[in-house]
Amino acid sequence: MRRAEAALADTTVWSRLGSALDAATTTGVLVAVLGGVLASLREDIAARPPASGGVLSGAATGTLLGLVAVAAAVLVLDRLGPVSATPAAAAWWLPLPASRRALLRGELVRLTAGCAVVGAGLGLVGALLGEATPSSVAGGIAAGAVAGAGLAAATSVLQARGGAGRAGPVAGTVLVASATVAAVLATAAARGVLDAPAHGLSLGGGGWAPLVLVPLVAALGVAADRGLPRLRTGELRVLGGTAAYAGASVLSLDTRDLGRALAGRRERAPRRPWTFAAVRSPWQALVAADLATLVRGRWQAGQVLVGIALPVVACRTQGLNQLPVVVWLTFLVGWTLVAVAAGHPSRQAQAAPAVDRLLPLGPAQVTWTRAVVPLAVAAVACTLTGLLVGLGSGAPGSWTALAAAGAAGWAAAAVRGAYRPELDWAGPVMATPMGAVPVGVAATLLQGLDVALVASVPLLVALLVGGAPSASLVGVQLLWALAVGSGGIALTARRRSKAG
Amino acid sequence: MTDGRDTAVALLTATGLVVGHGDSAACAPVTLALLPGRALAVVGPNGAGKSTVLQTLVGLLPALDGEAEFDGQPVDERRAQYRRDVVAVLDEDAFFPSLTGREHLLLTARGHGVGDAEDVVDREIAAFGLAERADALPSALSSGQRRRLALAAAFVRPARLMVLDEPERRLDAAMRTTLAERLATRRDDGAAVLFASHDAAVVAAVADDVLLVGDEECRLLPPDAAAAAMERS
Numbered sequence: 001m002r003r004a005e006a007a008l009a010d011t012t013v014w015s016r017l018g019s020a021l022d023a024a025t026t027t028g029v030l031v032a033v034l035g036g037v038l039a040s041l042r043e044d045i046a047a048r049p050p051a052s053g054g055v056l057s058g059a060a061t062g063t064l065l066g067l068v069a070v071a072a073a074v075l076v077l078d079r080l081g082p083v084s085a086t087p088a089a090a091a092w093w094l095p096l097p098a099s100r101r102a103l104l105r106g107e108l109v110r111l112t113a114g115c116a117v118v119g120a121g122l123g124l125v126g127a128l129l130g131e132a133t134p135s136s137v138a139g140g141i142a143a144g145a146v147a148g149a150g151l152a153a154a155t156s157v158l159q160a161r162g163g164a165g166r167a168g169p170v171a172g173t174v175l176v177a178s179a180t181v182a183a184v185l186a187t188a189a190a191r192g193v194l195d196a197p198a199h200g201l202s203l204g205g206g207g208w209a210p211l212v213l214v215p216l217v218a219a220l221g222v223a224a225d226r227g228l229p230r231l232r233t234g235e236l237r238v239l240g241g242t243a244a245y246a247g248a249s250v251l252s253l254d255t256r257d258l259g260r261a262l263a264g265r266r267e268r269a270p271r272r273p274w275t276f277a278a279v280r281s282p283w284q285a286l287v288a289a290d291l292a293t294l295v296r297g298r299w300q301a302g303q304v305l306v307g308i309a310l311p312v313v314a315c316r317t318q319g320l321n322q323l324p325v326v327v328w329l330t331f332l333v334g335w336t337l338v339a340v341a342a343g344h345p346s347r348q349a350q351a352a353p354a355v356d357r358l359l360p361l362g363p364a365q366v367t368w369t370r371a372v373v374p375l376a377v378a379a380v381a382c383t384l385t386g387l388l389v390g391l392g393s394g395a396p397g398s399w400t401a402l403a404a405a406g407a408a409g410w411a412a413a414a415v416r417g418a419y420r421p422e423l424d425w426a427g428p429v430m431a432t433p434m435g436a437v438p439v440g441v442a443a444t445l446l447q448g449l450d451v452a453l454v455a456s457v458p459l460l461v462a463l464l465v466g467g468a469p470s471a472s473l474v475g476v477q478l479l480w481a482l483a484v485g486s487g488g489i490a491l492t493a494r495r496r497s498k499a500g
Numbered sequence: 501m502t503d504g505r506d507t508a509v510a511l512l513t514a515t516g517l518v519v520g521h522g523d524s525a526a527c528a529p530v531t532l533a534l535l536p537g538r539a540l541a542v543v544g545p546n547g548a549g550k551s552t553v554l555q556t557l558v559g560l561l562p563a564l565d566g567e568a569e570f571d572g573q574p575v576d577e578r579r580a581q582y583r584r585d586v587v588a589v590l591d592e593d594a595f596f597p598s599l600t601g602r603e604h605l606l607l608t609a610r611g612h613g614v615g616d617a618e619d620v621v622d623r624e625i626a627a628f629g630l631a632e633r634a635d636a637l638p639s640a641l642s643s644g645q646r647r648r649l650a651l652a653a654a655f656v657r658p659a660r661l662m663v664l665d666e667p668e669r670r671l672d673a674a675m676r677t678t679l680a681e682r683l684a685t686r687r688d689d690g691a692a693v694l695f696a697s698h699d700a701a702v703v704a705a706v707a708d709d710v711l712l713v714g715d716e717e718c719r720l721l722p723p724d725a726a727a728a729a730m731e732r733s
Contacts, residue, residue: 269600269637275618276607282580285611289596296598345597354594357577358653359611360584497578 054318055189071175077155078168084239101228119148153220160227176302183309186316190392282359290345290373300341307337324463338381339414342374346418367493375411395468402469405478409455412485417448451488516566519556526552539693541703544713550696587659595638602634612657624652644670664695680705700727
């Protein structure tokens, strides 16, 4: 079969060499661009006077980010198996009277190699964030690759021992707890309540690491290989379906579908059913349904906490807090996490349009009503973020008010992003130095974030100006976010009313 | 149900309605008028276009030609009042995510302004034999149980028009009889009922008129002629 495939494909030596050269050139360009951006960032930080409130060293924040990255990797690996078989492979190959280890070994090798490559990339970024020397860059790449391969092997061993689906929740808890604790401790340190963790995790020079880690990862790899025969067909098939769904979502850049693919295993029925006794009208019923979906979601609460913690940590990190635009970007990333969590009920409804027809509400009414719960979530998240940032900066009232005033923009972003249309790859493309970019797809992917970006401009102004935000700026932020948010939801409501 | 001429008080009318997908008609044009308190069964062989007729009549598919009106206005399922008046149980089961079966029924009833929602829901849960599984998530139910839950959701709320696509599908014989009785009661209470069916007993128990869907002609039959027509098809 492979020979037949090879006969149909263009797999000559020259075509392969060409592909390899393309990949190497693209990687080289990306590394050069990334290195330049990070070097420029370091120089910017070094050129600025120290800003007040920076209590976390870059190393401490880097350690935190490393922990978060590891937890996130375990979360994804656990969700996808990590070892799985596509439905076709499960149907055709697994029932054969052949060694299952031999059938699945290729999958394990590809998985481990893929994780090693991703880990190497992250190690490279980590190395470039510090004082980049040839040895530190090589060390970072090697350490990342070994860590990535180790995580893949370790989760595979766990899966073979019947622990599939257990590592994810633990990793998620670690991720949320580490980000939240870091934000709270940094705020407390900035207030002078306790001492700051000034240093990151030290590996004692790191010379011992290869001696210990490489044999350990190799042993884990052998154990994972030996565990392959114990994997059950049904589980491999289900996980393969999920992995294929996630892979297709990544390939098509559909982040909404990727979120659905990684959303988690089957839900459990609630222990305490709701009676909805306070519901008297259709819109109240819709709000109650959204609230139940959000409260019962597995990841949404943790996602909101991480979204709050991220900008707080950035504001408290020495060096980083001297770059207003970078801090603003961390606000955007953190509150995007909040908006994605708050838009969870709308995304569910977008996938099953019949749900929105269950109550006597038109599409526009449904769209506006679905903004109620996101507005509440965004208001709480923005207020808490502003409070924590403000407590560390010495002006809690002003920062709390400014952050809370922008909540309407983020609520609109949640709804607009959740109800964005399906990606249309048939549209025109624009030639760029990085290749052809399908304009329509990019515009669709940005729906939701576009509203948030525009609505957050007053926050950027406050960060650039520095000091405590003025009352007039808070007022401008409130009115601007309300106007932009209302416009964003109105556009979405109009499109949905036309589409039905 | 009338032959299409007496449309003054009809709740749902169709005049020369051509239904289908793309440019291809699924069956001959449909003309009908359904009055309140009457039930119309849509019958025909598999693939005749019954489901397409229903989906077009409720506004989920655009008509290729002709018109469909509900309560004197062109059918527009996007209107809130239409969603209040019309309940449809078609191929696609729709449940509020993350809610149990009982919670879904309760929220549906309360959202439609049912005052004694808990009593109504308890009655429908018992009527559709869902008592033991009412507190499970729909995703944990069998396909037959999900079908019963969808039907129960149609009965916990008021509606002037009920549209059902093969409501007897995946139900056992006893449940089919119960369902036919419930539909007949709704009809007698003044609601209009439009349903597609392959079950002659359900058609005989519920329908006042029958629309036989075919490629050459869609024609109205009296209920007593329906069984023979269904056997031939």
